[in-house]
Amino acid sequence: MKKDTNGFHRFRGTAGYIASGPLVDAVNCAVALERPLLIKGEPGTGKTLLATHVADGLGMPMLSWHIKSTSKAADGLYVYDTVQRLNDSRFGGGDVADIRHYIKLGPLGLAFAAPERHVLLIDEIDKADLEFPNDLLRELDEMRFTVVETAEEVIARQRPVVMITSNNEKELPDAFLRRCIFHFTEFPDAALMRKIVAVHHPNLDAALLDQVLIKFYWLREQSELRKKPSTSELIDWISALLRAGITRDKLESHIPFIGALLKKEQDADALQRYDTKGGSYPTRWSDLGPRYNQ
Amino acid sequence: MFLDLFYGLRDEGVPVALQEWMTFIEALREGLHGSSLLRFYHLARACLVKSETYYDSFDRVFARVFHGVEGQFDVTDEVLEWLRNAKDFPNLTPEQLAQLERLSADELMQRFLETLAKQTERHDGGDRWVGTGGRSPYGHGGQHPTGIRVGGSGGGRSAMKVAGERRFRDYRTDVALDARQMRVALRRLRQLTRTGLASELDLDETIDETCRNAGEIELVFRPPRRNDVRLLLLMDVGGTMDPYFEPMSQLLTALHEERGLRDFEPYYFHNCIYDHVYRRAHLTRADAVPTGDLLRRFDERWKLAIVGDAAMHPSELLEPHGGINPHNTSPTPGVAWLHRLAGHFDRAVWINPDDQPLWDQTYTARTIRRLFPMFHLSVDGLGAAVQALVGARV
Missing domain, CATH: 3.40.50 (Rossmann fold)
Incomplete structure (x- = not known):
């Protein structure tokens, strides 16, 4: 990309995505320096969504590559469909003589070969084998690769904006990390969470929402939990509360439908024990730590 | 001052290497930090730190290094001047780079640090960066006498305050340990081998064998890879x-x-x-x-x-x-x-x-x-x- 400021692609967030300051700076840094942007964070913090909105904000088309445990780095470049070719040669059909008909570019290959600059999302890179990121190093560095079967070289005309998400299930190799710009998405704070909830439940009573969030963040603060509830669980829980017609008063003294929030048996048991022992639940923000009372 | 950040991070055990530092320099040359210390902070963190477990260390070092400069620190000018003066370092020729790469990691670091040390000394003069002492450490931006609020993208929070809050303390790996982190650490407990029953179609071998067999399909199986x-x-x-x-x-x-x-x-x-x-x-x-x-x-x-x-x-x-x-x-x-x-x-x-x-x-x-x-x-x-x-x- 040209270094002049006129043609400078600058991401500021879009109408549908509220990007925090650090995130905007990290995205712009990655776009300007043409480095991959690695986004890590708890599940349910909107990492994948970010890529679509970055593409929107920059006005670029987007390609996604969703990684599975069986994904191989080479699949992202191209796949040589040998079985199809074998099949065609035995039963007729297709131009078997030309091997190029059986070379299918993967998401990374397509992003390289495309005439305009793309946003390429490599989603959940930690799902793949430990060596997967290392196998991509050279291609991401040089933005070119060779199709071995045809000896043709695919060179990126425009370096794509590469966005990589990780759920932190595996550590990523150091050599890979060194090449990335890194951003960690924090879990949404109460103010942001209100906005997120408003998208799903627009007509929620504010006092009820307050109680809901106090209980939710209190639960998340409990260090004994094996799995902390995340955004999607909160949304489900609110749906359950609304269906059952739970009022604010009922919510003050206990936490109904705990199964919607805590998915581990031990966690639910622990809360049950806390309940039978007569443990109290917070009802005001001031009952929570200083983090929520600034 | 910039070097203090680099050294400080390494002293804290944050794995910052030459490559990250160069990326950071490059980002500064692009002027991505604008004129705000907060964005400078974001930029430094995005370029230099590659895991949230080091965010806390980064915050501490940043607060220490840039403590007391907030009011008098015009990021754009200082960075530009520093870049102008640090001539030999960011503009290494390919030959020089190749030469550097041949040196061992220690020598490389030594050389790199010497170069930079000379250059900061030359134009820093020594007294410009001295923080006005006597204030509480990691001054919480609000009480900072000369602290300016950096407006705009950060929602009105100052970098010093962000760094001083130490919100990432929970992510440090040398203290906390929860079940999820344990699972991540244990995931490396594996050695993949192919032993046992041959139950997986080996496509490459199948094709080779089929070709050798003049086109009659010959299926080859192998044991799946497992831990x-x-x-x-x-x-x-x-x-x-x-x-x-x-x-x-x-x-x-x-x-x-x-x-x-x-x-x-x-x-x-x-x-x-x-x-x-x-x-x-x-x-x-x-x-x-x-x-x-x-x-x-x-x-x-x-x-x-x-x-x-x-x-x-x-x-x-x-x-x-x-x-x-x-x-x-x-x-x-x-x-x-x-x-x-x-x-x-x-x-x-x-x-x-x-x-x-x-x-x-x-x-x-x-x-x-x-x-x-x-x-x-x-x-x-x-x-x-x-x-x-x-x-x-x-």
């Missing part, structure tokens, strides 16, 4: 281990959930291992298994991990009939059993929940450390232990 790690876990329970109940049970949960392991068997003991270990943590006689049986049943392909604080009376480790339970003493001293276990298994580690400084204070822990490599029960320690079990020999 070959078998883990025997011996866990100290009761007494001094009681305070560690929570992390221990999380470790057990994580290991039970680790589907990748080919085999996993936990046994329990109290304080030290003698003639018997126990199938369950209650250590009742009905659950007792002769330790000798373990050595027969589990061959050297198994990995051994012992979890315990290795703290006991020296006689419990060294004397015959040293066991603390009078109904269950054995003529063989515990240390002899430990010796046998260490010798029998190809790879064995000892994971200690006590903090590392305590290890040297107990005689028995010092002795056991000579038999087993010892690691702390933290994310970092667990990662190192896993490395010792399956990684390359060092």
